[in-house]
Amino acid sequence: MNTNGGQALIKSLELEGVEVIFGLPGGAILPVYDPILDSPIRHVLVRHEQGAGHMAEGFAHATGRPGVAMVTSGPGATNIVTPLADAYMDSIPMVVITGQVPLPSIGTDAFQECDTVGITRGVTKHNELVTRAEDIPMAIRQAFHIATTGRPGPVLVDIPKDIVDPRNPASAMNWNWPTDADVSSSMPGYKPTTKGHxxxxxxxxxxxxxxxxxxxxxxxxxxxxxxxxxxxxxxxxxxxxxxxxxxxxxxxxxxxxxxxxxxxxxxxxxxxxxxxxxxxxxxxxxxxxxxxxxxxxxxxxxxxxxxxxxxxxxxxxxxxxxxxxxxxxxxxxxxxxxxxxxxxxxxxxxxxxxxxxxxxxxxxxYPLVYEQSIDGDLLKPQYVLEQLRDRSPADTIVASGVGQHQMWTSQYWKFNYPYTWVNSGGLGTMGFSIPAAIGAKVGRPDRTVWAVDGDGCFQMTAQELVTAATERIPVKIALLNNAYLGMVRQWQEMFYGERYSEVYLSPDLPDYVKWAEAMGCVALRVESPDEVGPAIDKANEINDRPVVLEFRTDASEKVFPMVSPGTSNDQIDVGPLQNGLGR
Amino acid sequence: MPPKYHVLSVLVENRAGVLARVSALFARRGYNIYSLAVAPTDDERFSRITVVVDVEQAPLEQVVKQLNKLIHVIKISELDPRDSVERELMLVTVKAPAEVRGQIIELVELFEGRIIDVGRDELALSLDEHPERLDDLEELLRPFGIIDLQRTGRVALPKLERS
Incomplete structure (x- = not known):
């Protein structure tokens, strides 16, 4: 026996070419965190496991390489279910390592135990509970192979504590790195078709x-x-x-x-x-x-x-x-x-x-149109996005959350380069942008990375800006604060007779500037159109810490064109500014 | 047996969790599995799952494609009942007081089943046959009073070519 499961796991990740792990340790995964100290792999310590998953996704979006996240059992694992589901819907290659309670304790309602492979079965391309230390290298090789070939997707590997804990005899193993042929013959049911008929x-x-x-x-x-x-x-x-x-x-x-x-x-x-x-x-x-x-x-x-x-x-x-x-x-x-x-x-x-x-x-x-705000009124989100687009490098990577700001970003940004757009499409995960932008910036430190976020989204995952500040990952956040869950508000306005139910968030509670500053960011509040450009220029010059620009935007602005739910695309509504134009 | 049903023969890796992965794909769509039989094949690395489901053709095709995406699934074939041989095993315990015992034994012999246990007022019997024959015997035994009944779910293989 020349090694143990914990060391073999880290060595396997190294051999798979992993440069960075996004994660957060805990009881069951503790033994794997010890060999990380001696590994060249960078570990980014997140503030919530959901952040680790979205960072791994953002990394994969921007680089095309699989993102890797590592968390502990129980709540660590359940907190990363949303990113798994997100990556599954959007076919993002990702490998998630979860700690699990020791094998003899599985099924006993042990502390921080949950049925991780059961819970994540429907939101992963594949998952596996490893039961023997000697199987770890093969499980990792399979995970990366499955995540990155065919239709890419997330793969979860669940690792019981006893097989990685050097103090436990169950962790003792002889190192063996499977060949490509070993990997493919170990999965007789997995042969993606790549060549068209x-x-x-x-x-x-x-x-x-x-x-x-x-x-x-x-x-x-x-x-x-x-x-x-x-x-x-x-x-x-x-x-x-x-x-x-x-x-x-x-x-x-x-x-x-x-x-x-x-x-x-x-x-x-x-x-x-x-x-x-x-x-x-x-x-x-x-x-x-x-x-x-x-x-x-x-x-x-x-x-x-x-x-x-x-x-x-x-x-x-x-x-x-x-x-x-x-x-x-x-x-x-x-x-x-x-x-x-x-x-x-x-x-x-x-x-x-x-x-x-x-x-x-x-x-x-029918070009995209909006009406510029008049002095003293709240900013138009479209104007902010145009300024952001025109004042940032052409190959800027843009991440977004989910909602109106996401649609406006997709509409108004000029995407002239592949792998510059990082968003949550299929699952529609609010709070995606900040951690995803951090992951993208880790993968592409040479690029400017902007996250366009809404105030609803920001409040879901903002704590990861602490991660960004601590780890010196200088992402920039354009927070479009319209004090509402804007897309839901738009649907309530259009389809529920302007009955606004539980969508108001307040523009200044929390105070986003103070909050961002408390998290180690440079923060600016922008309220008038003539401040927009200079604030963006200033943010683009800062490269040693994260920046948050809070733009106070107009909640009454709606995303158009719009095909109302349940209607045909022929019934596209181009919005009040273009209605009545000859078709 | 419902009027429309499909028999899928699914060759899978013989390992923990595979059955859960397969059945979950039916469960998430709200399809009830009518019967299910699983056992290793002649090659113990693989098991064959024979699953009978009551699903329309179009959604079934989608389920089959999704099943094919499971890493541990090797091969899926849909078996048309007209082109396959099917068998199922049934064990029944039936009330059999002296005055009707003869009739029951006669019935079992007629179906080429076997008496596998004998009690004072009960008989246990087994029949391995085509699932419809099992249905028939079950129906004929019911008036005597069925105490316990267990069927295995059907297993099936394609019919052999004769041409």
Missing amino acids: PKKIKEAAALIAVARKPIIYAGGGILKARAAEALRELAELTGIPVVTTLMARGAFPDDHELCLGMPGMHGNYTAVTSIQKSDLLIALGSRFDDRVTGKLDGFAPDARIIHVDIDPAELGKVRRADVPIVGDCRLVIEEIIKALNALGGPESRMDITPWRQQISAWQEL
Whole structure:
């Protein structure tokens, strides 16, 4: 016996290339924290385990590498359930190590015991309770393999204390690092398909060639597959316009003439309408989410569908595909490009100029608009975001919480680089932005990282700014404080007859500036439009500590366009400023 | 047996927690599992789960795809009852006082079942047969007074090609 489970666990993480662990120790995971002292791996001590999970997610979003979080048993594990669910919905590669009570105590209602694998079964791509110290290296290798291949996702490894505690004989083991072949033969049921079926690829190319009104509907899978370059090549070869879903912002540059921006419930008019009127929808790594489709039977009624996804369960789940292709987006797009070229030059495809002209006309008629506030009034959130966008480096990484501020950020930011947008799409986790931004900044210390947050979100996870200040992780927070749970307020205004129930939060309780300062941040309150730019400039100059800019914004401002829940995308509401414009 | 049912044969790794993962996918959608039989195959690294569910075809396809995503699931086949051989085992304890005992024994012989235990006023019997034959015997025994009844849930394999 030449090592013990605790040392083997840390060594395994090192061998997997882990540079940073976000975590918080506790009783059951204590033995694993001891060897961390001697490891080159950086540990970021969070203030709440949820923060550790979202930091790992933010790290993964920004770097494409799996984020790693480590917490203790019981409440440590339950506190990280939300990030697991979030990562599962958004296909984020993440490995979470949880401590567990010693094997002989499992099932006895021991102190800080919970059924972690049972609780997290439905919110992980895979989870495993390790029962023998010698199995730890294989469990870690499997976890990273599963988290990062196929459709990425979170994997949890539950480690009982006795098999990692050197004082316990159950932890004694001989070191053995499994080979790649060992890993794949240990999982006979796991073989993700990456290469698209050649026949289907040809069918896809044939459909593209005859389409008069095609749209590329790009989803988060483009980013997961590192397919942004391939997507651009496909779009430029064919001239087909691209919509980028909330999860795909940045996968295709917003400043590209073929980029139509975000579709969906708060998508822009052109992105939503071009999907509706299309005769061919080329869905690449997107999953026909209800927030994109609106009322399903009214969604893109005349479109044939090419659907490319690495997860076979996505094909036909929501909308039947005429050409379903299981495979890695990058590989499949490259094959489709080859198949298109094999058909001939541009003359082998339909002329889509009239379609492009129609789309340009929509863009001209329905740009995103808002009304600037007059002096003395509260700030318009859109104005704040425009200033933030224009005064920050072009490759700034932006994280957001969930709600109105998230939609405005997605609408008003210009995402011209992949992996610059970090948000909670599927689960819609309020409080995501601050820890996610911290994780992103740890992964990309060379980049400016802004978190755009709402006051409701801020109050859920603000304590992680203490982590950021302590660990010298200089993230910047743009807090849009409208004193409300803004998106819920918007729904109550629009769909509940302006009956505002439990949405008021107060603009100055808490005092966000004092709170931020108490957490070691530089903090500024911004109330008038002429202060916005200078405050942002000042924040962008600070690089040794976190900054919080509190913008007092107008609660009556609503997110438009909007497709009301339960209605078809054809019923898109462009908002009061554009209603009545000829359609 | 409900009118619409599907039989899935799921080959899985033979290890802790696999059954929970499989059954959870049905449970989260609110589908009741009608019967379930699990045992190791000839290769003890693997087990075969035969699960009978009452689900429409479309949602079943989605469940099957989700099952396929489980790391410990190797292979899933849906067995069409017309193209498969099915068997199930039933144990029954039935009231059998002297005056009806002969009738019950005759019934069991007719079904090619076996008497496996004999009490003063009761008989225990077993039948391994097609699940519908089990239904038939159960129905015929009911008037005598069934005290205990346990069925294993069906197991099935594809029919062999003959052409």
